[in-house]
Amino acid sequence: MVNLSSNMKLIFDVETPSYKQGKRFRNTIVRNPSVMPQYFAIIGKKDNPIYEAEFTSQQGQQGQLQQGFQQNLKELNAFILHASLDIVEDLQWQVSPNAQHGRGGLSGGFLRSKNVNNTDNCYLGKVDHFYGLAITAYITYGGMKLVMIHGGPPNGNTQIDDNMVKSFYQEVHELYVKTLMNPFYKVNEPIPSPAFDSRVRALAKKYLNR
Amino acid sequence: MAIYSFWIFDKHCNCIFDREWTLISNSASGTINSKQTEETAKLLYGMIYSLRSVTQKLSRDDTANDVRSISIGKYRIHTYCTASGLWFVLLSDYKQASYAHVLQYIHSHIYVKYVTHNILSPYDFAANENETRGQGFRKIGNRNFISSLEAFLAPMIAQ
Amino acid sequence: MSAPAQSKSLKAIGEDTWKNKTEKVNAELFTLTYGAIVSQLCADYDRDFQKVNNHLFSMGYNIGVRLVEDFLARTALPRCENMVKTSEMISKCAFKIFLNMTPQVTNWSSEKDAFSLMLDENPLSDFVELPMDAMKQLWYSNVLSGVLKGALEMVQLDCDVWFVSDILKGDPQTELRIKLNKVLKDEVPIGED
Numbered sequence: 001m002v003n004l005s006s007n008m009k010l011i012f013d014v015e016t017p018s019y020k021q022g023k024r025f026r027n028t029i030v031r032n033p034s035v036m037p038q039y040f041a042i043i044g045k046k047d048n049p050i051y052e053a054e055f056t057s058q059q060g061q062q063g064q065l066q067q068g069f070q071q072n073l074k075e076l077n078a079f080i081l082h083a084s085l086d087i088v089e090d091l092q093w094q095v096s097p098n099a100q101h102g103r104g105g106l107s108g109g110f111l112r113s114k115n116v117n118n119t120d121n122c123y124l125g126k127v128d129h130f131y132g133l134a135i136t137a138y139i140t141y142g143g144m145k146l147v148m149i150h151g152g153p154p155n156g157n158t159q160i161d162d163n164m165v166k167s168f169y170q171e172v173h174e175l176y177v178k179t180l181m182n183p184f185y186k187v188n189e190p191i192p193s194p195a196f197d198s199r200v201r202a203l204a205k206k207y208l209n210r
Numbered sequence: 211m212a213i214y215s216f217w218i219f220d221k222h223c224n225c226i227f228d229r230e231w232t233l234i235s236n237s238a239s240g241t242i243n244s245k246q247t248e249e250t251a252k253l254l255y256g257m258i259y260s261l262r263s264v265t266q267k268l269s270r271d272d273t274a275n276d277v278r279s280i281s282i283g284k285y286r287i288h289t290y291c292t293a294s295g296l297w298f299v300l301l302s303d304y305k306q307a308s309y310a311h312v313l314q315y316i317h318s319h320i321y322v323k324y325v326t327h328n329i330l331s332p333y334d335f336a337a338n339e340n341e342t343r344g345q346g347f348r349k350i351g352n353r354n355f356i357s358s359l360e361a362f363l364a365p366m367i368a369q
Numbered sequence: 370m371s372a373p374a375q376s377k378s379l380k381a382i383g384e385d386t387w388k389n390k391t392e393k394v395n396a397e398l399f400t401l402t403y404g405a406i407v408s409q410l411c412a413d414y415d416r417d418f419q420k421v422n423n424h425l426f427s428m429g430y431n432i433g434v435r436l437v438e439d440f441l442a443r444t445a446l447p448r449c450e451n452m453v454k455t456s457e458m459i460s461k462c463a464f465k466i467f468l469n470m471t472p473q474v475t476n477w478s479s480e481k482d483a484f485s486l487m488l489d490e491n492p493l494s495d496f497v498e499l500p501m502d503a504m505k506q507l508w509y510s511n512v513l514s515g516v517l518k519g520a521l522e523m524v525q526l527d528c529d530v531w532f533v534s535d536i537l538k539g540d541p542q543t544e545l546r547i548k549l550n551k552v553l554k555d556e557v558p559i560g561e562d
Contacts, residue, residue: 040481044373167480178496181397181400181401181404181495181496182404182496182498183401183403183404183405183407184404184408184411184497184498184499184500184503185498192500193498195498221486221555221556222556223557223558237467252558253496255558256558256561257559259558259561274447274448275451276447291408292438292441292442292521293446293447293448293524294437294441294524295437295525295555296438301513305465314442315444317442318442318443319442321438321442322438322442326438326439327435327439333434333435333438334434341554343556343558343559344556344558344559344560345559
């Protein structure tokens with residue numbers, strides 16, 4: 001069993017190597033959102049992941065790649081994501097709070113999110129959190145769940161820029177639809193294409209790690 | 211204007227369809243693909259073929275010449291030949307000078323629609339080597355083709 | 370002088386027929402239908418891509434022998450005198466009418482009996498990515514070679530048609546080569562020759 005407090009310490013250590021250089025980093029990290037890593041996955045209808053990717057920003061301090069998540073925690077990423085799937089599914093089939101009476105009791109409230117209040121309702125916003133990591137989700141019309149863990153500054157909760165994250169999800173959704181158009185791709189299969197991978201990473205750079 | 215008969219020849223020198231009208235007053239009279247017309251078909255083919263080959267040799271420059279109509283005694287033979295070797299032949303009286311548009315319509319809207327686009331109908335009516343060069347006997351039996359052809363030509367049978 | 374004037378009118382015939390005399394179908398439906406055919410063939414033949422290629426070719430042949438009749442019915446064009454005219458008719462009229470694209474004619478052989486069509490856009494293969502094992506062997510749009518072979522055979526031109534390169538395989542462009550073997554003679558009734 002992993003000792004959580006020791007994990008918090010470990011997060012401190014890895015995400016702040018410049019501490020050892022004696023630089024005043026604290027404010028830098030809070031103001032510089034590009035240090036935030038993300039772990040993104042597309043989950044199929046049978047809860048099988050068909051695509052996973054970790055996005056980090058390459059800070060390149062001393063030529064070192066900033067590791068997004070600490071090594072121990074990395075293994076938990078998949079578990080964290082899957083744990084949040086229950087909440088996502090709840091939201092997916094949640095009855096709309098605005099259901100009109102007299103139109104048949106349960107009006108099949110598809111994709112009503114508590115957090116986001118707009119007409120295109122695929123984006124569910126922040127659905128869950130895990131010790132300071134935020135998890136956002138997006139459901140496609142075919143029932144594929146796009147979920148992402150946002151790692152953040154170790155002090156306090158992660159701030160999520162809803163608009164940027166939503167745009168990211170929408171563009172990944174478009175890429176996913178294009179993948180579906182490929183006749184050699186069967187639904188619910190893993191996405192092997194390196195072109196898809198590189199495009200998703202480019203989108204991540206564009207929207208998530210400014 | 212009166213139409214006496216309508217023939218289709220394919221590129222294997224076979225007559226694959228013929229329709230003769232015997233009574234001007236009755237558009238339902240006459241024969242379809244009957245055996246008695248086979249001799250006539252061969253003679254008709256021979257005449258058109260000879261005249262066509264002569265006209266092609268007579269053509270100047272590079273433009274290909276082709277027979278459009280042959281006027282004989284009491285009737286006129288109108289021909290429409292496609293690049294794929296299909297001949298649509300119409301025998302009529304002298305009232306109308308050209309039936310090219312009629313024959314073109316039959317080709318594009320009736321033949322192509324009911325014979326060519328019909329996957330279950332053969333596009334080549336000679337099943338083997340022995341049925342080429344004028345020795346074939348298969349005809350278009352497609353009911354849709356025949357009924358739409360009748361519907362199209364019936365008003366023109368008599369006037 | 371007459372050649373450019375005629376080729377312009379071929380282009381005009383192609384565009385006019387495309388605009389006015391053809392029924393249109395949704396392009397994505399067409400692409401997805403063809404994609405379904407190819408992927409099902411690959412599954413049916415157990416990934417033996419040579420057989421898939423041959424099957425696509427024979428499917429195309431059956432389409433081509435009928436399609437040429439449709440083409441002649443729409444355009445009422447006469448037979449071409451030489452391969453140059455044939456190539457123009459194929460690229461400016463036929464491809465325009467049926468696929469709304471005009472491939473470029475290039476790479477003429479020295480005797481003017483073989484040429485290449487460069488397809489810069491291929492509606493059959495939109496959104497397609499070949500899996501690794503297919504990339505080496507499968508000619509995805511092989512139905513097009515069959516169509517051209519069948520169509521040319523019906524106008525008495527015995528040709529070989531094959532794909533030289535394909536963007537889906539990683540080549541820089543899609544090239545389709547057509548080579549005339551011989552001009553078939555029109556049949557003469559027995560007794561006349």
